[in-house]
Amino acid sequence: MKISLLFLIPALVNAWSPTNSYAPGRIECPSDKRLTRVAEGLSSEEHAWLEGRNPVTQANLIKFLQNANMTDFDAQSFVENAKKNITIGLAFSGGGYRAMLCGAGQLAALDSRTTNADASGLGGLLQASTYLVGLSGGNWLVGTIAMNNFTSVEKIVDDGKIWDLERSIINPAGWNVVKLYKYYNGISDDLNAKKDAGFDLSLTDTWARMLSHQFFSELNDTGAALTWSTLQESDPFTNHEMPFPIVVADGRTPNSYIISGNSTVFETNPFELGSWDPSVYQFTKVKYLGTNTTDGEHNGTCVGGFDNAGYVMGTSSTLFNQFVLQINTTSIVGALKDLITHFLNDVSKAENDIAIYKPNPFHKTDEGTISSIAQNDTLYLVDGGEDLQNVPIYPLIQPERKVDVIFAYDNSGDTDQYWPNGASLVATYERQFLTQGNGTYFPHVPDVNTFRNLNLTAKPAFFGCDAKNLSSLFNSPPTNVSTNVTSSVYDIPLVVYTANRPFSFWSNTSTFDMDYTDAQKKGMIRNGYEVSSRLNKTLDSEWAACVGCAIIRREQERQSIEQSEQCKRCFARYCWNGELDSSDAGVNFTTDGTTNGPENDGNRTVSAGLSITIQAGNTSVFKAIGYALLCILVLGFSI
Structure with a gap:
């Protein structure tokens, strides 16, 4: 992937x-x-937006x-x-910065x-897409792109101001103690403003x-006043130049545990x-979150900015609250830790992996079947991957949205080596048979061992x-189906699944890796591009055509149109044929798939495609030394 400056920086x-x-504040109701x-259907706002987007996607398709x-x-x-648009x-899946960076290359x-x-990828597929969904690290990607005026990954990389990951967000100032104090003091002031409100x-x-601070660094207040509903007013969205962005989270109550069947999947879209x-x-207007309601109605006093x-x-990434709490178990010691924890003292640690939405917009409503949600004055949301559906497919299989094909990019860390194994798709498949599935349908998928043994994670x-x-x-x-939409088999989306794998870079970094050098960041993004493009189409010169065959398949079936010989060849290469192999899964990648050999150590280079050599090593030791030296400098520093 060539990175070059193509466009002027758009106004945020x-x-x-x-x-x-x-801090949220009063607004007109x-x-x-x-x-x-x-x-019972799409919102009137989404429906109207689609009427403007559909001609755009049609032309780009x-x-x-x-x-x-x-x-x-x-x-x-x-x-x-076509009978329908x-x-x-x-x-794009969750998985921390690994998912964000790998996903960035795939999106690029x-x-x-x-x-x-x-020429070398699938350029134009983004412009032809209607929906763009992210979860946790995948949502950092989606949110960054959407909220920065639908910027491009290439421009982010070239400009270098967004996604500065050289230092962890726990200590972004390095040796500059004054800057570090200002960083945490600013965060403390922001939180106090919300609390005082x-x-x-x-x-x-x-x-x-x-x-x-990483995603909106070009704003003077680093996004303190930037709201999600601002998308409703942004030019790329109102002009229908970008797909419809959706964030996925799960609902839960304190001291409970998420399991796939019992979780409630929430989405946040621009409306x-x-x-x-x-x-x-039910759905509530996102612009008015923070407003007290009774049975969904406001009392004449409304809040904005929540x-x-x-x-x-x-x-969508509350799992990483645990990273913040791990300050006591890291190599950060002495005055630096005191400095950081000082600004966290007022934050409740009893609900450390929960995002609090209070007042609950669904308080005292009677539409849902779970009374504990409606009867609580607080709505608790958590990381969308906690129910194992780490690839956020659920908004795309709602029959109201009539999605024909889903491109699922899985950058999960399911295995001990932080590679995907298809577990997310298995969870989504199984959920359709439960009450919570609510009339959604998802194609058959195999078990996780089959995913790896049949190379379903080694190639799309x-x-x-x-x-x-x-x-x-x-x-x-499923029983108690609430949806009013009648589905047929032709309304079940075809799924194109693409899993993270190494080509020019070992992209299986830990989910909790919080800093990347510039070379590592670009290596991750470049490898993601190669995953999405089948190594710049060198592994399959017909890859773009095969993607096209997947896109048109459902409409062909609706019209009883036979596939071309080219599409038949593509489907023979990429379609899962129902075969199973549940034996112990292979662990190492080759150009063609997996083997049972051990993973390489030391200086690791993938020979397929453009090669980048990465020196392996225990960076935590060097970080600990750096933090220790920093503590010497700040010893005696007091708040």
């Missing part, structure tokens, strides 16, 4: 918080007292398919005569603004402000926060290639 969207700070709605070198196929005629959804390969992406705090507030699950089955962009992004894999083979899913529908 204006801050929207009425207090011009991290809407004329309609009701702020919530039953999840025609261009993408024409550039894909598909044989015996008239792209313009096919797209313009062909809808593409992109989903889909972006026509990236140099050479049309009458709102409860959690560690997610601290985490949110830390993240914002709403809520859940399609029967346990809630939906801070960093807070929304931090909500297609699931649900033949809709007629999915009819058995309708034989076991």
Whole structure:
């Protein structure tokens, strides 16, 4: 992937918080007292936005398919005569900075603004997509791109101001003690402002402000006043130039544990926060979060600014609150630790992995089936990956959205070596048979060992290639289905699954690695580009055409159109054929797939593609020495 400056830096969207700070404040209420709605369909706002986006995606899809070198196929005629608008959804998994950086490279390969992406990648697929969904680290990617005026990954890398990961956000100032004090004092002031305004705090507030320093560094207040609902007013969104961004989180109550069947999946989009699950089955206007309501209606006094962009992004990654709490177990000692913990003293540690949304917008409503949510004055949200669905597919299989194909990018750390093994797709597949599935359908997938043994993580894999083979899913529908949308097998999306793997860089870094050198950051992004592009199409010169075949498949089936010979070859290469191999899984990657050999150590180089040599070593030792020296400098420093 070539990184070069192509575009001028766009103006960032204006801050929207009425207090011009991290604190929420009073705003004018809407004329309609009701702020919530039953999840019986898309919101009127999303529906109206889609009417503007659909012609854009249609034109870009025609261009993408024409550039894909598909044989015996008239792209313009096919797209313009489709029975419905062909809808593409992109989903990027959680997994900390590993997921953000790998996902960034994968996204760059889909972006026509990236140099050479049309030739060596899948350039234009991003522009042809309707939905863009992120979770945890994947949402750091989605949120950064969306909230920075739909910037490009290439521009972020070239400019170097956003995603400065050279130092951990726990200690971003290095040896500069004065700068470190200013950093934490600023965060403390932001949190105190919210607390003084009458709102409860959690560690997610601290985490949110830390993240914002990296994601919104070009704003004077590093995003303290930037709200998620600002997207409603941003030019790229209102002009329908970008996909519809969605953030995924899970709902839970304190002292409970998330399991796939019992969790409530929440989404936050530019207009709403809520859940399609029967346990809630409601949405509320995101702009008015923080407003006291009774049965979904305001009392004439409304709040704005609660939906801070960093807070929304931090909500989807509350797992990392544990990192903040681990200050007592790290090599950070002495005065530095005292300095950091001083600013965390007022934050409750009893709810360390929870984002507090109080007042609960669904308080005293009777639509959901879980009374504990409606009866609590606080809504508790956590990392969206806690229910094992680490690839945020759930918003894309809602029948109301009519998605035809999902591109699922999995940068999870499922194995001991931090590689994906398909566990997320298994969790999503199994959930459809439970009450919480609520009329959603997802193609058949194998067990996690089969994912690795059959190389379904070593190269892209297609699931649900033949809709007629999915009819058995309708034989076991979930009970208490709330959705009013009638589905057919042709409405079940085809899934293109792409898992993180090494080409030019060993991208299996720990989920809790909090700092990356510039070379490591670019290596991760470059490798992600190669994963998404099949090593710049060197492993398959027809890769773009095969992607095109996946995109058009459901519409072909609706019209009983037979696949071209090229598409048949593509499906033979990439479709899972139902075979299973549940034996012990291979652990090492080669160009073609996995082997049972041990993973390399020391100076590790992947020969396939462009090679980058990374010196292995125990960096924690050097970090500990650095922190110790820093503590010597600040010894005796007191607040």
